[in-house]
Amino acid sequence: MKAQVHAGGRGKGGGVRRANSPAEAASCARDILAMKLTTAQTGGTARSVRKILVEKAADLAGQFYAAILVDRRSARATLVASAEGGVEIEKVAAETPEKILKETVDPVFGLMPFQARRLAYGLGLSGDTVKSAVKVFSGMAKLFDAEDASLVEINPLGLLKDGSLVALDAKIDIDDSALYRHKDHPALRDTEEEDSKEREAKELGISYISLDGDIGCLVNGAGLAMATMDIIAHYGRKPANFLDVGGGASKEQVEAAFKIILRDPNVKAILVNIFGGIMRCDVIADGVVSAVKSLGISVPLVVRLEGTNAEQGKAVLDKSGLEIISASDMGEAARKAVELVS
Amino acid sequence: MSILVGKDTRVVIQGISGGHGSFHARQMLEYGTKVVAGVVPGKGGQSFDDKVPIYDTVTDARNKAGANASVIFVPAAFAADAIMEAADAGIELVVCITEGIPVADMVRVKRSLEGKPCRLVGPNTPGVITPEHRCKLGIQAGWIHAPGGIGVISRSGTLTYEAVYQLTRLGIGQSTCIGLGGDPIVGTTFMEAIGMFNADKGTKGLVLIGEIGGDDEERAAEYIKKEVRIPVVAFIAGQTAPPGKRMGHAGAVISGGKGTARGKIEALTAAGVRMAASPAEIGAAMKEALEKGGKGARAGGRTKK
Numbered sequence: 001m002k003a004q005v006h007a008g009g010r011g012k013g014g015g016v017r018r019a020n021s022p023a024e025a026a027s028c029a030r031d032i033l034a035m036k037l038t039t040a041q042t043g044g045t046a047r048s049v050r051k052i053l054v055e056k057a058a059d060l061a062g063q064f065y066a067a068i069l070v071d072r073r074s075a076r077a078t079l080v081a082s083a084e085g086g087v088e089i090e091k092v093a094a095e096t097p098e099k100i101l102k103e104t105v106d107p108v109f110g111l112m113p114f115q116a117r118r119l120a121y122g123l124g125l126s127g128d129t130v131k132s133a134v135k136v137f138s139g140m141a142k143l144f145d146a147e148d149a150s151l152v153e154i155n156p157l158g159l160l161k162d163g164s165l166v167a168l169d170a171k172i173d174i175d176d177s178a179l180y181r182h183k184d185h186p187a188l189r190d191t192e193e194e195d196s197k198e199r200e201a202k203e204l205g206i207s208y209i210s211l212d213g214d215i216g217c218l219v220n221g222a223g224l225a226m227a228t229m230d231i232i233a234h235y236g237r238k239p240a241n242f243l244d245v246g247g248g249a250s251k252e253q254v255e256a257a258f259k260i261i262l263r264d265p266n267v268k269a270i271l272v273n274i275f276g277g278i279m280r281c282d283v284i285a286d287g288v289v290s291a292v293k294s295l296g297i298s299v300p301l302v303v304r305l306e307g308t309n310a311e312q313g314k315a316v317l318d319k320s321g322l323e324i325i326s327a328s329d330m331g332e333a334a335r336k337a338v339e340l341v342s
Numbered sequence: 343m344s345i346l347v348g349k350d351t352r353v354v355i356q357g358i359s360g361g362h363g364s365f366h367a368r369q370m371l372e373y374g375t376k377v378v379a380g381v382v383p384g385k386g387g388q389s390f391d392d393k394v395p396i397y398d399t400v401t402d403a404r405n406k407a408g409a410n411a412s413v414i415f416v417p418a419a420f421a422a423d424a425i426m427e428a429a430d431a432g433i434e435l436v437v438c439i440t441e442g443i444p445v446a447d448m449v450r451v452k453r454s455l456e457g458k459p460c461r462l463v464g465p466n467t468p469g470v471i472t473p474e475h476r477c478k479l480g481i482q483a484g485w486i487h488a489p490g491g492i493g494v495i496s497r498s499g500t501l502t503y504e505a506v507y508q509l510t511r512l513g514i515g516q517s518t519c520i521g522l523g524g525d526p527i528v529g530t531t532f533m534e535a536i537g538m539f540n541a542d543k544g545t546k547g548l549v550l551i552g553e554i555g556g557d558d559e560e561r562a563a564e565y566i567k568k569e570v571r572i573p574v575v576a577f578i579a580g581q582t583a584p585p586g587k588r589m590g591h592a593g594a595v596i597s598g599g600k601g602t603a604r605g606k607i608e609a610l611t612a613a614g615v616r617m618a619a620s621p622a623e624i625g626a627a628m629k630e631a632l633e634k635g636g637k638g639a640r641a642g643g644r645t646k647k
Contacts, residue, residue, distance in 0.1 A: 070445050072556045075452040075527045107449050148446055178444035180419060211584060222524065223498020223553060226579040227621035233582040234620045242583070247481075247499060275500045275507070277468075277483035307503065308483060330504065331622030 001028045004051035006193040008155075008171065009039030015049065018057055025054070050192060058166055063156035064123055065089045066137065068105075068144045077105040077144060079115070079137060083123045089155065111141035125159075132165045147185075148178035197260055204256050206245055213238025214268040215337050216261035216299075218254075218288075220245050220279045228273045231330060235338040240267045247278055254287025255294075262295045271337040272303045273330050274313075281305040281313030289320040300325060300340045304333035343544020344472035344518040345493070345535075346435055346461070347411065351477050354379040354400060354409035354433070356416055356424045358390050362439070363415035366481050367394070370413070373484040374476025379403035400431040411435040413469065413479045421465060422447035429460040436529070437479045438465035448527040455529070462529025467521035468499045480521065490515015491546035492628060493539035495532060497522050497553045501579055501621065505551055508625025514632070517545045524553070532562035540570055547573040547632055549624060550615070554580035554603050563609035573631035576610050577618040578603045 003015030010016055015037045019025035029052055036046035064083055071078040081101045084092050092099055101122045103115040113134060120133035136157065144152045151173035158166045179185055191199060201208030207222060215232050219225035222244045229239040241264065245257050261270055274284050284305065292301075304327040305313045317324050325340075327333035353370070357363040358380030367390060371377050379397055380390045386398030397403045400412065412428040414421060414436065421440040428436045443465050455462060463470055469480010474489035486507040494509075494516055496502040506519055520535050522528050532550065539545045548570070552559040559578065566574055581603040607617055618627040 070449060070526060072526050072558075075449055077449065107446075107453050145446070148444055150445060175445050177418060177442045178446065181444075219500075221498065221500025223496070223501030223551065223579045224504055224621075226553065226583055227498075227501050227504070227577070229583065230579060230581045231620045231622060239582070275503045277486070277500060277503045278481055279500075306507070307486070329622055331620060334620075334622070 001025065001032060002053040002055075002169065003032050003035070003037055003049040004053050005037055005042075005047045005049055006190070007037075007039050007041040007047065009041045010037065013037050013039040015039070045195075047193075055168070058158050058168060059161060060156075060158045061161045062159035063168075064159070065155050066140065066157050067151065067153035067155070068140050068149075069151045069153075071104070074104055076107065077141070079103045079105065079111060079119065079141060081119045081123060081137075105141060110145065111138055113138070127163065129159065129163045129165065136165060136167070143172075147172070148175045148182060149173060150175045197264070201243070201257065201260060204253055206243065206249070206253060206257050208244075208257070208260060209242040210264070211239055211241050212266075213240045214266055214341050216240045216243075216264060216267035216270040218243050218245060218258055218261060218270070218272045218274075218284075220249070220274050220276070220284070221247065224273065224275060228271065228330065228334070231334040232271070232338065235334050237338045237341055240264055245279075245284075249279065249283070249287075251283050251286045251290065254284050255290040258288050258291035259295055262291060262297060267299055268341040269300045269302065269337050270297075271333055272301070272305075273333055274305050274307070276305070276307030276309060276313075278308070280309040281307060282309045282316055285313040285316035289316060289322065292320075292322055297322070300337075302327055302333050302337045302340070304328070304330055343542050344474060344477075345538040345542050345545070346463070346518060346520065347470050347472050347475070347477045347479055349475045349477070351411050351435075351475075351479070352376050352378045352407070352409050353479060354381055354397075354403040354407065354412045354428075355394075356381045356400065356412055356414045356428065358382060358394065358396065358415070359385060360415055360417075362481075364390070366413075366415065366439075367391075369481075369484070370478050373478045375478050379407035379409045400427045400433060404431045404433060409433065411479060412437065414438040414440055414465075416440060418442040418444070422451050425451050425462060425465075426454050429455055429458050429462075433460060435461050435463070435470075435479075437463045437467065437469050438523075438529070439467060439469060439481055440464075441466040441525075443525070445526060448525065452527060452529075463520060464523040464525075464528060466525045467523035467528070468502060470518065470520050471516075472518045473516055482519070482521075486510055487519065488515040490517065491544060492516045492549060493535075493542070493545040493547070494519040494549045494551070495522065495535045495539070496520070496551035497524055497558075498551055498579060499524070501551055504621065505549055505577070505624040508622075509549070509628060512625045512629050514625065514628060517542065522558075526556070532558045533565045536562055536565060536570065540572070545572065547575070547628060549628055550574065550576040550610075551624070552576065552578045552606055554578070554583055554606075555601050557601060559606040560609045563606075563613040563615070566610070566615060567613035573628070573634075574613075574615045575618060575624060575627045575631050576615045577621055577624050578606045578610075579621070581607075
């Protein structure tokens, strides 16, 4: 019985149980549905379990790891497989990388049968099991290509005593950028597996990730947003979120983004860090002022505006009558925000 | 001196009539870039702002207007085709600004570029700029740059502006600034960009702005250790990013555990690179490194070749 959440590492987190009778199955299900599951892949947050996969317990003669994904270095889809690993596969990859078999897929030809055979023999398989493995690997490569997946993983791929193979668990990641050519993909989305604030931001075209600190951040650009989190930590506090309004956000997007921060009860101070290149600082200022007018603000606000139309942006903030602590560079801005919450 | 773009760069803009394309075409022209052509299929024979001739194909732009570099603004669904068209037409440098190109498309693009004399920068990049020659291929704010001797290589956009502006305000100009792009698959890596700067006599120091993910910075560190003798300053963004929410183990399996901020910082430090303590101190770190000479991290540093 397996907890169905969008994360791996569930077995170690207690989300996978074996039941030997219907009564045991019922009690396992109750336990799993009541649990808050935290694994190495849930990003530090606990997940509620809403669904359970029930499948026949397999009497395994062996188990393998198999996945296909794009390798950045070769810029090709790569099928990786290992006879060792299972739930410890990451440890195997870090400590004994030679035990990970790899086949690079040429996008012109796809995964060739000889490559699938080489993997199967490399895993120590023989006889008809090799044929089954070739079918599994070729199918994974076809699925990866046809659905614009960024990951297809079977872990574990179980070997039964009769020599047949069974996929005991699988995960598929889809490339969001390719959604436009897969009209059937949005229907597969499970919004309950997504953070509500993150979902709201995504629908507005903004990148937002909630974190466990107390300084809310509004920044333009992902790199600068990450660097803003880093500099808050450098001065000894933690950010409440990652928020990138993007390179060309409208006043409405900025306003909506700022409202997401204002509604976060953990936020004790807000830091706005903008380097306007194409983004105009006055647009940011307009959005911030509108958000505060409609929701009010009860925490201190530190603003650093630099770049295109910075003076106009500062004028908008001055005219609004809001109490704003301004800073001339990102170091000063972060120091001031940290002092306010310390 | 500079790399990739300079006084002989003649630019064609693919997608010059779109919202982004037209806005940035004007910005590039205003900065001083030699924009010699635009390409919009179906609009051949027209002209952009009565200044720039528009062609139906990149081949025409190259043959008739002498374009040797391209900047791409076409939507993500058509960007792979646009890159391949430019490479096939014999364009030597292609800067792809478009973001959100499907990864599978980029796999095919990289395959098609193999063996072709074409360098791709990006996608999802702010572009390439050489201040000395007023040559800007991209969406950067031109005014934050100043001519000088520092090469800037980055995977980010606005964080690059932050670093460049810190340098400019300290009176340290730039030879060329390159945005590599934030996508998993990009045309030019840190190592390739460092190699080009290393061969450029006008570049006296390097600023690298990396990010968590991938192992491009680690590979660059190996190269710097062996080949680079000018001062190098770096900052890695995402040091405090929590372990990502993700699915499956394959990412870690294929990278063998690489890609963390700590791993990148250790590799770069071991290569003699001076790490900026915070993103507000990138410019100051470069200033110190230039004053001390050598590669940057060690007091006294190494002597130049």
